[in-house]
Amino acid sequence: KQEVTQIPAALSVPEGENLVLNCSFTDSAIYNLQWFRQDPGKGLTSLLLIQSSQREQTSGRLNASLDKSSGRSTLYIAASQPGDSATYLCAVIGETSGSRLTFGEGTQLTVNP
Amino acid sequence: DVKVTQSSRYLVKRTGEKVFLECVQDMDHENMFWYRQDPGLGLRLIYFSYDVKMKEKGDIPEGYSVSREKKERFSLILESASTNQTSMYLCASSFMDRRNYGYTFGSGTRLTVV
Numbered sequence: 001k002q003e004v005t006q007i008p009a010a011l012s013v014p015e016g017e018n019l020v021l022n023c024s025f026t027d028s029a030i031y032n033l034q035w036f037r038q039d040p041g042k043g044l045t046s047l048l049l050i051q052s053s054q055r056e057q058t059s060g061r062l063n064a065s066l067d068k069s070s071g072r073s074t075l076y077i078a079a080s081q082p083g084d085s086a087t088y089l090c091a092v093i094g095e096t097s098g099s100r101l102t103f104g105e106g107t108q109l110t111v112n113p
Numbered sequence: 114d115v116k117v118t119q120s121s122r123y124l125v126k127r128t129g130e131k132v133f134l135e136c137v138q139d140m141d142h143e144n145m146f147w148y149r150q151d152p153g154l155g156l157r158l159i160y161f162s163y164d165v166k167m168k169e170k171g172d173i174p175e176g177y178s179v180s181r182e183k184k185e186r187f188s189l190i191l192e193s194a195s196t197n198q199t200s201m202y203l204c205a206s207s208f209m210d211r212r213n214y215g216y217t218f219g220s221g222t223r224l225t226v227v
Contacts, residue, residue: 031211031212032211032212032213032215034215034216036218041201041221041223042220042221043119043203043218043219043220043221044203044205044216044218045218046215046216046217046218049214049215051212051213052212089156091216093211093215098169099144099146099161099163099207099209099211100158100161100171101205101216103155103156104155105155106155
């Protein structure tokens with residue numbers, strides 16, 4: 001059974017800092033990995049989708065990498081801003097899981113002005 | 114802009130009521146999903162559908178049913194609402210092509226059962 005772990009569970013940084021969020025998964029047979037952002041009381045907003053054949057994806061100040069063989073992904077946020085404060089979730093679609101997403105527990109990020 | 118729309122942001126219902134949560138997507142996605150999200154428990158899959166009139170149980174289907182009469186619409190039904198169904202409910206959709214496409218989520222419905 002696929003398990004997804006995110007470290008750290010919470011992170012507090014000063015504005016302007018570059019930071020890395022980590023995601024690991026136990027079964028490397030995945031189709032893709034998706035990073036989401038969730039603001040308090042809101043739904044999930046997709047940030048980046050990395051297909052299993054890709055190594056990384058970039059969108060603005062965000063860069064996500066994928067090392068499928070080692071079961072790891074990182075989300076790099078450059079020059080963090082208070083508006084980046086949110087919970088960040090990673091999720092994978094496994095090759096044997098049908099269309100189900102398996103989620104990590106999330107990293108709660110606070111960027112202090 | 115592509116969207117998954119959940120009909121209500123907040124709902125308050127009484128114990129024993131029949132509750133309908135509606136979700137509509139405009140992306141021609143084959144798959145649609147209902148999750149609930151609770152502190153400390155993360156996101157848990159209730160039901161999903163991969164085609165009109167088709168449904169599959171997720172991890173926690175007890176106390177819920179679903180309906181998918183049209184491709185764009187997926188309804189979650191609480192047959193007799195109970196206080197332990199107080200939660201954030203999230204609808205999502207995706208293409209059947211799992212390799213190349215991800216999920217799109219709605220903005221959520223915060224349901225309180227009193």
